[in-house]
Each structure stands twice: as structure tokens, then as C-alpha cells.
């Protein structure tokens with residue numbers, strides 16, 4: 001193995017105390033003025049990441065792709081998307097990151113390929129082609145799709161192929177055919193590709209949409225509302241038999257390397273957490289779960305957030321991770337809206353709320369991920385026209401709503417709140433045109449608040465959100481109790497205050513966050529009179545004060 005970075009002094013694996021950072025390459029930093037972020041752009045920002053204290057980066061897909069889903073539709077796994085640079089650029093990035101002690105994990109998209117992948121082109125060429133069975137082909141039923149499943153991107157999950165007269169399955173977009181994980185040859189090809197990357201010395205993978213690889217029976221979904229297509233999300237997520245496939249994946253690839261893997265595991269059940277992530281017998285080292293971010297879990301029908309529900313969703317997972325298990329800590333990514341816009345107070349208490357949310361999730365047990373721009377408190381896009389949208393399912397959804405009779409204004413309003421473009425606007429580096437992201441025309445419009453909300457301004461400001469992140473990253477890495485300690489929720493019934501402890505051996509830390517615009521009362525049975533406050537987002541702080549001001553947060557060492 002070429003990866004010869006030093007292990008940390010403890011015997012525990014390095015990634016348990018790692019500070020991770022997610023890069024969406026298209027929107028991170030453009031080095032050549034074509035309006036698209038690229039690998040040289042990332043290289044130029046490595047010093048920024050080092051300064052922040054990052055030691056692991058996850059880069060969203062950079063492989064060759066027609067870009068229907070910004071790289072999640074891969075047409076060549078072993079090449080770099082031309083817009084992003086070359087394989088030499090990638091190797092340079094890997095080398096320079098390693099020199100700084102930053103590890104690099106890639107996005108591994110193996111539930112589907114692009115329909116432009118040579119495997120699929122062969123597969124669709126004839127019913128008798130040797131790769132026909134590498135994807136999922138079915139005959140239609142009564143001149144219609146094989147069943148009523150809806151794709152996650154909207155419309156049918158089946159696409160008709162004129163030439164061979166059959167339909168292929170695509171759980172996501174229609175140019176993203178699902179791979180047939182029951183076929184031994186395609187699995188072999190995937191395993192070889194994975195080992196090829198690992199032999200290059202990368203440090204692991206974030207494994208995309210992996211809970212979808214096992215397909216269930218192909219029966220219709222129940223259809224009480226008599227819809228044309230029925231959401232089938234639950235149907236092809238975490239199906240019985242998936243563990244056999246995952247074990248095979250691990251044995252043939254990951255287990256042979258000293259790496260870090262984190263699964264995007266929508267639908268993984270808490271009761272099965274050990275099978276997914278314990279070091280002893282799990283498949284992955286860590287997993288992303290989104291219970292606390294799924295709107296049906298934390299929002300009322302009017303879209304009102306319940307902090308109590310947020311706490312309970314997070315607590316369920318915190319309590320479930322076994323001593324050697326792990327979950328990834330996440331508040332934002334490229335599929336979600338900005339957390340300050342959603343849970344914070346973007347206008348009134350922008351700075352306070354960004355810091356409060358940061359402390360709230362960062363001190364929990366697991367590998368914390370920061371999504372680019374989150375460390376600046378970046379906010380949702382401020383788009384006023386559907387022409388600003390770039391995301392394929394958003395554009396599809398816009399058209400669908402209009403077809404169904406919704407007005408363009410209303411469709412825009414609905415989608416503005418949820419579009420994935422909210423987190424995909426370019427990184428705001430400084431107050432030069434387009435936030436210093438590009439000297440050209442950006443592929444997606446920059447949020448106009450870059451004039452005051454940018455990295456350059458925050459580097460200089462001791463009290464900035466960026467400098468707060470820098471401090472909490474350092475505190476967490478240096479504090480054993482905050483890495484390994486047990487989690488306990490306090491003030492369970494409070495609608496505003498999220499308070500919890502982390503305890504390791506005889507040392508306890510208390511984290512309190514008032515996630516609200518009102519003053520709230522701190523009510524815990526712990527003696528905080530003599531406790532030290534390691535960090536807070538208000539300056540004039542008295543550790544004994546029981547009134548928490550709007551979005552006030554404190555980290556106590558008891």
C-alpha cells in the first residue's frame with residue numbers, strides 16, 4: 001500500500017478523531033476562469049483547509065460524466081472529468097494533501113452508472129449482448145412500464161428502449177440505469193475498479209446510495225390514491241439480502257486496505273447498526289443517516305421545525321452506536337438546504353445561530369463532516385427566477401408542477417425552499433466579483449450576500465463563524481472525552497434547549513444550545529457553578545447564569 005501516512009499515537013483508528021470536510025468540486029474554486037470549479041482550484045485552497053484544522057476531505061464525483069446529475073452519472077470510473085482537470089492533477093492533489101496530513105476520500109457511485117457508460121451502451125445494444133444482464137431489463141406490462149414505481153428524480157423508474165423493446169430500471173434519473181448486483185461479472189468489474197483506486201493510495205470512499213443496490217421483487221406499489229407512479233423509495237432501500245452483497249463488496253475490496261469508508265445509508269435501521277458499522281463485524285467504518293434532517297421527522301405540515309423532534313432523532317442514533325461503532329455527524333451536504341436557513345435565524349441572529357448549530361452537532365459522538373461554506377454560515381440561494389436553477393430533479397419538479405396547473409410563481413416559491421441548488425451555489429471566498437470563485441461566468445449563480453459573507457472577511461474577524469469552527473475543531477480533536485465519551489440527553493422535553501453530556505471515564509462535558517430566538521432557561525441537575533466554559537458564542541459569559549440568550553451555546557468542562 002502506498003498510503004504510508006503515520007497513524008496517530010493511540011491504538012484507536014485515526015479517523016475516529018478526524019475533522020472531515022466535504023468538497024463539491026463544481027462549486028468550490030475555479031482555477032482557469034471557465035466558471036467551473038476544478039482540481040487545481042482545490043489544490044490552491046489546501047492551505048485554507050489546513051488552517052481550519054481539516055484532516056480528511058471527501059470530494060464529490062470527479063470522474064468522466066455527461067453531468068446530468070453533476071457527476072453522479074459516471075461514464076468512465078477510471079478517468080477524470082475533463083472540466084476538473086487530468087489524472088496528473090488528481091495525483092498532485094493527493095500528494096499535496098498527504099504532505100499536509102490531509103487524507104482524501106472519493107465518492108463511490110456503484111448503484112448505477114450513466115447511460116453513456118460503455119457497459120450500458122453494450123448492454124442496450126441487443127438482448128443477447130453479454131452485458132445485457134449487467135443492468136436491470138424487463139418487459140413491459142399491458143403496453144406500460146413493468147410496474148408503477150416512481151423514480152427518486154420524478155416520473156417512472158423505468159425507461160423504454162426502442163431498439164430492444166424492453167424497459168430498464170433507474171431509481172434515480174433516466175440517464176442513470178441501475179446496475180444488476182445479482183450479476184457476478186459486473187460485480188467483478190466494480191471490485192477491480194475499486195481496488196485500482198485504492199492502489200493509487202487514496203484513503204477511502206464515501207459510498208453513494210449504497211442501501212439501494214439490493215432490488216426487491218418487482219411488484220407494483222400499493223396505490224390507494226390511484227396515481228400514475230407511486231413513490232417506491234422504501235421499496236428499494238435496505239432490502240433483505242443486502243448484507244450479503246455488502247459483505248462481498250467489503251471482502252473483495254475495502255478489507256484489504258487501511259482506509260476509511262462511510263456509507264450513504266438511507267433507510268439503514270438502527271437495530272442493524274452493528275452490521276453496518278461496528279469495527280468488529282461491520283461493513284463500513286461510519287455511515288450517514290438523515291433522520292434528523294428528513295422533513296417528515298422534524299417538521300410540521302406548515303414547515304415549522306421542532307427542536308424536540310430534532311433532538312430525539314439525533315439521540316436515537318447517538319444511543320445506538322456501540323463502543324466500536326460510528327456515525328458521521330452531518331448538518332449539510334450537496335443534497336440538502338443550508339442549516340442556518342433551516343434551523344437558525346438567517347436575518348436576526350445569523351452569527352449566533354450558525355455557531356450554536358455548529359457546537360450542537362460537532363460535539364456529538366462520531367466523525368464530524370463540514371460541508372463547504374457551512375463554516376462561513378453560508379445561506380440558501382436567493383434565486384428569483386427558475387432560470388437560476390441547475391439541479392435536474394428541481395427543473396423536472398418545476399415543469400411537473402406547472403403541467404399540473406400550479407402557477408410559475410408558486411412553483412418557484414415551493415422549490416426555492418427545497419432545491420438542492422441551495423447548497424450548490426459557489427463557495428464565497430472574498431468580495432471580488434462572483435465571490436472570488438471564478439474570474440469567468442459561474443455555472444450557477446453566486447449568492448449575492450458574498451459582499452459581506454465571505455471567507456476573507458471571516459479570516460480577519462476573531463469573532464467570526466469561521467474562527468468559531470476552527471476553535472471547536474481543535475477542542476474536539478484534543479479532547480478524548482469528546483471523541484469517545486458516552487452521550488446522554490438532558491432536558492428532553494424542552495422545545496428550545498438542546499443539552500447533552502459526553503462522559504468518558506470520570507470526566508464529563510456538558511453542551512447546551514438554545515436553538516431559539518427567545519431567552520430560555522437552563523435546567524440541569526449538574527453542578528455548573530465551578531465548571532469551566534471551554535467555548536461559547538456570547539462574550540460576557542457567566543458560567544452560573546441560568547438564562548440562555550437567543551441561540552446562546554456553551555461547552556462546559558465539569
Ligand code: GLC
Nearest residue numbers: 069072109172208209334335
Ligand atoms: C446520492 C447523492 C446525490 C445523487 C444520488 C444519485 O444521494 O448524494 O447527489 O443525486 O445519490 O447518485
Ligand code: CA
Nearest residue numbers: 030032036038
Ligand atoms: Ca475551471
